[in-house]
Amino acid sequence: MCGIFGISGHPEAARMAYFGLYALQHRGQESAGIATFDGKHILNHAAMGLVPDIFDEHTLGQELRGDKAIGHVRYSTAGVSARRNAQPLAVRVRGVEIALAHNGNLTNAAQLRRELEDRGAIFQTNSDSEIFLHLIAHGLAGKTLEEAILNACGRVRGAYSLIILSQGKVMGLRDPHGFHPLAFGKVHRAGPDADAWVFASETCAFDLLEAEYIRDVKPGELLIVDGDDITSLKVPGADETPVRQCIFELVYFARPDSLVFGEDVYRCRKRMGMELAREAPTDAELVMPFPDSGVYAALGFAQEAGVPYEHAYIRNHYVGRTFIQPSQTMRDFGVRVKLNPVRSMIDGHRICMVDDSIVRGTTVRTRVRKLRELGVREAHFRVSCPPVTHPCFYGIDFSSSDELVAANHPLERLPGLLNLDSLHYLSIEGLLRSVSHPDHYCLACFDGRYPVPCGEACGGDCPAQGGDPA
Numbered sequence: 329m330c331g332i333f334g335i336s337g338h339p340e341a342a343r344m345a346y347f348g349l350y351a352l353q354h355r356g357q358e359s360a361g362i363a364t365f366d367g368k369h370i371l372n373h374a375a376m377g378l379v380p381d382i383f384d385e386h387t388l389g390q391e392l393r394g395d396k397a398i399g400h401v402r403y404s405t406a407g408v409s410a411r412r413n414a415q416p417l418a419v420r421v422r423g424v425e426i427a428l429a430h431n432g433n434l435t436n437a438a439q440l441r442r443e444l445e446d447r448g449a450i451f452q453t454n455s456d457s458e459i460f461l462h463l464i465a466h467g468l469a470g471k472t473l474e475e476a477i478l479n480a481c482g483r484v485r486g487a488y489s490l491i492i493l494s495q496g497k498v499m500g501l502r503d504p505h506g507f508h509p510l511a512f513g514k515v516h517r518a519g520p521d522a523d524a525w526v527f528a529s530e531t532c533a534f535d536l537l538e539a540e541y542i543r544d545v546k547p548g549e550l551l552i553v554d555g556d557d558i559t560s561l562k563v564p565g566a567d568e569t570p571v572r573q574c575i576f577e578l579v580y581f582a583r584p585d586s587l588v589f590g591e592d593v594y595r596c597r598k599r600m601g602m603e604l605a606r607e608a609p610t611d612a613e614l615v616m617p618f619p620d621s622g623v624y625a626a627l628g629f630a631q632e633a634g635v636p637y638e639h640a641y642i643r644n645h646y647v648g649r650t651f652i653q654p655s656q657t658m659r660d661f662g663v664r665v666k667l668n669p670v671r672s673m674i675d676g677h678r679i680c681m682v683d684d685s686i687v688r689g690t691t692v693r694t695r696v697r698k699l700r701e702l703g704v705r706e707a708h709f710r711v712s713c714p715p716v717t718h719p720c721f722y723g724i725d726f727s728s729s730d731e732l733v734a735a736n737h738p739l740e741r742l743p744g745l746l747n748l749d750s751l752h753y754l755s756i757e758g759l760l761r762s763v764s765h766p767d768h769y770c771l772a773c774f775d776g777r778y779p780v781p782c783g784e785a786c787g788g789d790c791p792a793q794g795g796d797p798a
């Protein structure tokens with residue numbers, strides 16, 4: 329997963345991108361970067377770490393000049409964690425400078441990379457995003473930039489929300505299935521032609537900039553901002569491709585104060601909790617989440633079940649990631665310093681925990697062990713999404729089925745395995761009742777119906793090999 333941002337027509341574009349990325353930090357904490365256009369050249373600054381650690385007064389105020397900027401926060405799903413994979417990626421080809429920020433995973437990356445390398449392309453990174461740059465660069469011979477971008481889209485498969493900065497234009501683009509989000513908005517400023525245009529993965533970035541949300545970039549749309557001219561073009565195949573947005577954005581990934589795919593994430597999560605309470609009620613004394621994921625589903629669950637909602641774990645808000653050291657002792661400290669139990673809420677009580685998801689099962693195992701130590705009488709667990717049984721090839725970090733606890737054990741054995749008194753997942757139908765456009769989602773991680781064949785991403789042996797053209 330990743331977060332992307334773009335702005336055009338703002339005198340402090342880099343600073344706006346900085347705040348935009350700050351709001352998108354939850355989408356990736358590994359590296360961040362901003363590229364700007366100063367009227368002549370693209371300037372780029374990217375590094376490993378969190379947004380506030382990477383940029384300072386000098387980079388924002390002097391280095392990154394210009395009224396157009398794009399930015400990226402990275403969570404590595406494809407390609408190793410390294411500085412050279414930090415985005416935006418920027419290149420100069422045939423006299424054209426291009427910078428690009430990508431959220432998603434291409435499924436035919438390996439094949440395209442081999443083809444490009446056979447034709448002499450030299451790759452600087454091992455992230456699939458660079459393939460776009462090469463395809464665009466190749467396509468520039470005798471073609472406009474827009475044509476080259478659309479041709480590149482015709483070659484790649486899989487998930488991409490992209491923001492591209494080139495020739496003084498800022499462009500937002502979503503793949504035809506629209507796997508990952510991208511919103512478009514406007515910053516109102518005083519004076520003639522003073523408004524600025526913005527793109528962001530999530531609208532929480534607009535709120536911070538006091539930008540008005542206009543609409544989403546549509547699945548299969550290339551939206552071009554050139555000064556105050558806005559042009560919309562269609563990616564090849566856009567009309568014939570069903571919309572398959574990633575429902576996990578709503579379950580877990582996006583911030584609850586965002587609109588994503590036009591859905592109010594907070595309300596969606598609460599509805600998931602309510603549906604879950606109808607499907608699998610509890611007679612526990614209290615319902616609790618673990619901060620912060622699962623809070624909104626737990627709220628909906630408790631309201632619907634009529635069971636008191638409590639916080640039996642308290643979070644220390646001053647823990648930075650730097651605290652977490654690579655030795656096991658220090659890791660255990662890391663967990664304890666972050667979350668501390670209110671013992672009296674647990675000892676001797678019947679508790680129902682609600683969380684957004686179980687992936688590998690590590691989190692729930694650790695938590696239940698702790699609750700047992702603290703003398704919990706009954707430990708019940710409710711999950712506000714269906715069992716994750718299939719890996720994701722489109723950008724969510726569910727790498728292989730071997731790691732997915734629900735893929736490797738029958739459901740009825742899971743409570744025993746996880747030391748729970750009861751365990752229930754939300755059904756797919758319940759999940760779909762929680763969203764406004766139930767037929768617009770990719771549910772592959774729950775049902776194995778992959779909208780795009782996974783290509784070679786799985787190593788050649790998985791149910792997505794042939795794809796499901798649903």
Ligand code: 5GP
Binds near residue numbers: 622683688692
């Ligand atoms: P597990 O420990 O079962 O592997 O993961 C489940 C927990 O991780 C849940 O509490 C959920 O909130 C969180 N989670 C779910 N998806 C992701 C993800 O893509 N990245 C990270 N960092 N956490 C996730």
Ligand code: MG
Binds near residue numbers: 621
């Ligand atoms: Mg969690």
